[in-house]
Amino acid sequence: MSSTPSTEQVHEALTTVQDPEIHRPITDLGMVKSVDIADDGVVSVGIYLTVAGCPMKGRIEKDVTEAVTKVAGVTAVRVELDVMSDEQRKELQTKLRGGQAEKEIPFAKPNSLTRVFAVASGKGGVGKSSITVNLAAAMAAQGHKVGVVDADIYGHSVPRMLGAADFPTKVEDMILPPTAHGVKVISVGMFTQGNQPVVWRGPMLHRALQQFLSDVFWGDLDVLLMDLPPGTGDIAISTAQLLPSAELLVVTTPQQAAAEVAERAGAITAQTHQRITGVIENMSYYTPPGGGEPVHLFGEGGGRRVADGLGKTLGTNIPLLGQVPLDTRLREGGDEGKPLVLTEPEAEASKVIVSIADTLVGKPRGLAGMQLGISPAGR
Structure with a gap:
């Protein structure tokens, strides 16, 4: 006959249970209220x-x-659910913020290890959001901790394209973002009814972006991707102010008209003093079913022209990170919330996007090179 389990054994087992939104053990978060063990082995x-x-x-x-x-x-196990008091929620909020009660943007700190990529375009319709979502999914699949801010306030589409159906949870004034395909995501679309339009002007746009960065509990991210609206408007300026270390990825199509506008969008860094990490050319070519010669539906060379033009303007080398072919499955995956890099990893478009993701962030971050604050003990 087996012996009755101890309270210590049950607590040890509970350390393996993580909160699905915060991704930390419930024992660390003060979520375990009580453990009662009866003589017959029933645990409450x-x-x-x-x-x-x-x-x-x-x-x-x-x-x-x-x-x-x-x-x-x-x-047997009986789970009794209760709700934290206001005081307990405030304590949890302070703990999650590393002991800081006040709000701050963790990615703007000098010691932040999170790479922030702002994905920009000169005009709409170039597939910027598709590229953002698939880059995020590819990076997460490689083992990185990834978050996405849908900063395209008027044209938000990332939750649908990433398949994020859950809503954020609010703990006091802290927001816990939902996760899809291993990617944390936040969007203004999660706070509006149905498909209602967002009718905001500059100051409200700035405040919304600030809240996405400071009020949302992102945890320890390796990468944060920001899907910016097209052009050089309020959000692009606010991003530069709130996250001056953010790196720009410029998305364009091969078309000359799109390339010219994309170059203007990237040239904003000459005034904001941000860094352009590279240019991505989307819809570069189309390969007919069954093979055959690639068809350049939107012309050729737009991505290279943008990279060269920005390099000349900024006085530095701007790489063309990749040329993503036109693939109807990329669009279909966006509509279904299933990124192409996950559903069709052998597709040429997937391979190019995964290659770009690998170029941007490489292998997942480990402890190598990190200061642990350890010093020899005195003898």
């Missing part, structure tokens, strides 16, 4: 939810049950 676990309407409460209950059931001597 009290769990604090961050908010009453927590969309992940079913997942938490399931994960707690599975973890505790594995403990030797447990015959």
